[in-house]
């Protein structure tokens with residue numbers, strides 16, 4: 001499965017990164033770090049579907065999605081369009097992201113930033129903070145319940161929100177037991193890459209009302225937005241839908257209606 005491949009590569013990649021900047025040094029640099037921008041509050045506005053807009057050049061299923069890709073230019077556009085938060089893909093092999101994008105984007109926007117990557121070790125959490133993230137993604141499919149608990153604790157200590165991602169009932173149960181507060185439902189089946197908003201519809205019913213719910217992937221139209229809003233979702237995470245647009249600002253206005 002693709003996730004296994006990504007995680008194998010990630011393990012090697014993190015080892016290289018540790019060589020370049022060992023944990024001890026990284027922690028020293030963290031001592032004078034930014035307070036987080038309030039990711040959670042911005043996603044839980046009443047009567048409004050919040051948008052987390054993603055900066056994503058490529059994906060394993062689609063290859064390159066946006067040829068003329070300038071992360072800073074996209075971030076400026078997202079900010080001008082007043083999205084609630086921005087997600088920056090930093091995974092370099094399968095999504096053609098880069099850690100540097102996060103740093104660059106932070107300096108030019110005041111939106112809260114989600115680091116979109118495959119976190120499998122403590123090291124990456126501290127690194128996310130140093131790169132300028134306000135929130136990190138924790139993917140239940142690749143982490144144990146204990147890791148979800150431990151990683152959330154570290155994130156809280158350094159001042160990072162966590163978006164806990166699930167795509168089936170077992171993963172959701174694990175995330176609820178780990179007491180995640182912001183839950184992302186990934187509409188993409190990671191084996192077939194197919195997306196269906198029914199995944200959100202189905203899993204939503206088992207999530208307590210006090211959680212913030214984000215529907216992720218496969219959101220392509222104003223209709224999709226309306227459907228999710230009617231379900232009571234708090235926020236949507238959209239990558240491709242914006243990345244394929246020539247005029248991203250116009251696309252966002254269209255989605256908002």
Ligand SMILES: O=P(O)(O)OC[C@@H](O)[C@@H](O)c1c[nH]c2ccccc12
Nearest residue numbers: 186216217218219237238239240241
């Ligand atoms: O481009 P889409 O279909 O709008 O999807 C965005 C986002 O949900 C997707 O990029 C994503 C969801 N979970 C992930 C985990 C890792 C990498 C990427 C993702």
